[in-house]
Amino acid sequence: MNADAQKKAAAEAAIAHLPRNGVIGVGTGSTVNYFIDALAPLRDQIPAAVSSSEASTERLKRIGITVEDLNSVAEIKVYVDGADEINKYLQMIKGGGGALTREKIIAAVSKQFICIADQSKLVGTLGEFPLPVEVIPMARSYVARQLVKLGGRPVYREGVVTDNGNVILDVHGLRIDEPLTLEEKLNNIVGVVTNGLFAHRAADLLLLGGPEGVQEMRRA
């Protein structure tokens, strides 16, 4: 199975973990696109979804699933999303697709976070993938200087404006030995809206597609 087939298998495995009746959270990315496609036959059993991006909203609506604003939803039972990297504690780097802020908000609200990914995403130490940081535009240079002080090499994601009207710095060269501490330090930089480290709100379950099929991993 190649990476795409692994993503599809992981996405389809998530269907068995959905609540019988309840609002679900839906993330963003190519793996999530497979998940949305797999939701189509279940559209009548899903009262509504909350989505982490305009792209996913559009795809959900196209298959007939109602998308609600998070403010009108009392509870999200399950949130399904991909990751750019994930470790055995199910801490992640996310935001490759630029939707990290909404993803973090929905993850915080949701009772259960199911990560769907292909095998290449599972790593020993987070940080090989450049860490996305969403920044208020006027603070971009200041935040970049603070990121350099933390040992990173920030690169401005040119031409990208997030769904929230902000910009993204992708931070290269960080070896993330202490994800919890780094997530807090990044949050403390004035001008940072969100960073793509999901350490405090890690996933609860990883469905990992591999050559042999889909493996279920819970937090170590």
Ligand SMILES: O=C(CO)[C@H](O)[C@H](O)COP(=O)(O)O
């Ligand atoms: O965080 C994300 C988007 O902001 C995605 O979950 C992450 O980039 C993984 O994407 P893909 O499923 O395409 O590999």
